[in-house]
Amino acid sequence: MRREFRRESCSLTAWTGDAGPTPAEIDVVGVEYRGRLGHSSSYGLLMARVSDSPGVQFDLHPPVALSVPCDEVRVGPPEPEYAEALHAAGRNLATGLVVTAVGEGLYGSSVVVFTRLVAVISLLLATGVESAGEVDVWASWDSAWPSPRADSPAS
Secondary structure: OOOOEEOOOOOEEEEEOOOOOOOOOOOEEEEEEEEOOOOOOOOOEEEEEEEEEEEEOOOOOOOOOEEEEOOEEEEEOOOHHHHHHHHHHHHHOEEEEEEEEEEOOOOOOHHHHHHHHHHHHHHHHHHHOOOOOOHHHHHHHHHHHOOOOOOOOOO
């Protein structure tokens, strides 16, 4: 199963099974974000399954390279700043995630992209890729950044 969610100059591709740029195990959902080429927040890939434990854990597969226009993408262990962004974004989830793949662009990935991908993949795991509404997917993307700070007072 593969679905595209498009707006303006960006897209989200969600998949299960072999329908994406890297295969997903049966209980895993993948999401790839592609934004405006050359922008610092133009690429990210995240694959995950539901966890019985809260937060974000990692169960990563061996690194591979992907072909993406205008960037060098590696799927493998995330850079420390992206790993922290994934952990931070997972703190407020109702259900935990086990991340099985992280795809970073050398030029186009950012903390913003990975924070938003956690929100989208969480929604898709809860609703199913085929059932997710386009409006809900983009609302999840938009509401994930700026992320709430742990030390800010509640309003």
